[in-house]
Amino acid sequence: MHSKDVTALSRRALIAAGLAALAGPALGAPARRVALLGDSIASGYGLPASQALPARLQAELARMGVPAKVIGAGRSGDTTAGGAARVDRAVPKDVELCVVALGGNDLLTGTDPSQVQANLDRIVRRLKARGVKVVLAGVQVPPILGGGYARAFNGAFAKVAKAHGVLFLPDMLSGISLNPNLNQPDGIHPNAQGVAVIARRLAPLVARGLSAR
Structure with a gap:
């Protein structure tokens, strides 16, 4: 040569x-460890695992250059009370950040907003006591319903977020609820397209939470 x-x-x-x-x-x-504590939306009801919210959120974070492992801690039919009861065992010990995405079933059953607030407060307190960062994803009463209950229910999420200084998405289902193009045939659970919208909304907040000191 x-x-x-x-x-x-x-x-x-x-x-x-x-x-x-x-x-x-x-x-x-x-990969950063992220948990998703929620109900049927978090558990991927009616969808293959690759299109469920944990996988879509993980993919969206990867697209943003944030390597993360999103762990699904969703349970179909769960409420804020159920989440408060199982948060310690449902969210793994090595998780750095938890997205709390509960409240939809409370809304469907007309749960007292003050109880919703108390349950969310307990969840956030338990997570913060463990050093876990929190992103609170709220759900809102559809505007067509309105009234005093709607104001109190919607305000429960904002009050908890403000009290604990956590990152907050006021309504993760905004524009998705009641939209047949973004929901499964039952009209309640988001389809793959609807879940993709939720993932895009959550990812910037999760990335911001992970980067915070």
Whole structure:
């Protein structure tokens, strides 16, 4: 082999090594552990796992350059009371951030807003006591219903978020509820397109929470 060939090979090797050094930390960055505490929407009701919210949120975070493992802690039919009762065992110990996405079933059953607020407060307190960051994802009474109950119910989420200073998405189902194009045939559970919308809304807040000191 001529000296010119050796020099060329050495140059290419150095370039390749430099590129590998630059890419290595990004490719090998450890995934952040995120939990999704919720109800049937969080558990992926009616959808394959690849299209359920945990997977879609994880993919959306990856698209933003945030390597994360999103752990589904959803239970169909769960309420804020149910979430408060199981938060300690449902959210793994090594989780860095938890998205709390409960309240839809409370709304469907007309639960007293003061009880919803108390349950959410307990969930957030338990998570923060463990050093887990929180993103609170609320649900809102559809505007067509309105009234005093709607104001009290909607306000429960905002009050908890403000009291604890956590990141807050006021209505994760805004524009999705009652939209046949974004819901499954039952008219209640988001379809794959609806879940993708929720994931896009949550991902920036989760990324922001993970980057906070």
